[in-house]
Amino acid sequence: MPTNEEQAVTKIKVVEDADATGEVAEAYDYWRASSGRKKVPGILKSLSARPDFLKQAVDFSNTIQFSDGHLSRRHKEMIGSYASYLNSCPYCLDSHAFFLKTQGATDEAVAAFMNGDLERANLTSAELALMKYVELVSKAAYRTTPDDVQKLRDAGWKEEQIAEAVYIIALFAMFNRIANAFGVPVQNYVAMGRMTP
């Protein structure tokens, strides 16, 4: 696995920061202004073929993932980390386990999520029930049953929280596939203990 993303090449070509012109440069700047950061992350460069879609992806990610909703941001990052583990997406697993840490998770819990070892993640029974559901939907949504959803209600999750969990699981199904199809190099946020600027 490449550790230096400057030297790593993706499977499908993307527009690098320095090479961006026109609409792509404008979309990259749109992300820089919204995030306050400089270096466009690989997952967003994967969308450079459609800068109009890139800007929409920045917006809907802020709406549904990078904010509290019916679910807390912390629970969303748990969902994102575990879905990325199940979908074998190293790029998203690393970045969202790091975001989980910024939401107050211990180093031990972050390490547990990085290894898909939820027994060691110090989760409540409600959180474990939610993670079990993440597994069911990620592996085979078509196979889920009314009873699977009832188990979440019994664990205390409200209907709109379950609905939002599904949006997040689906969001990661999408971004995990994009990151893995492009071969976006992992950023090693967890190991570095920080994001790239």
Added chain:
Amino acid sequence: MPAYIQAVSQLGEKIKLIQDADATGETALAYDEWRAKSGRMQMPGILKCFGARPDFLRQVLAFSDTIHFSEGHLSRRHKEMIATYVSFLNRCPY
């Protein structure tokens, strides 16, 4: 469609949808916006799945138009080929 895929939609209600008649507030507004734009009356099930977050529903409609329901680097026809085959592979009868 093979019976094993058709059967997926016959498992009964799982997560509750906000139906057209029960929508209030922002959800009702987002549903009305879709009706006005599409010229249709009844919300499709896939969009009612997003009733819990009408702000996200609006964004889903917008990016679906941008990337799927229009010509891009790929033709709309090739996009529908992709969507149809992916839905077959993912066993999504809807």
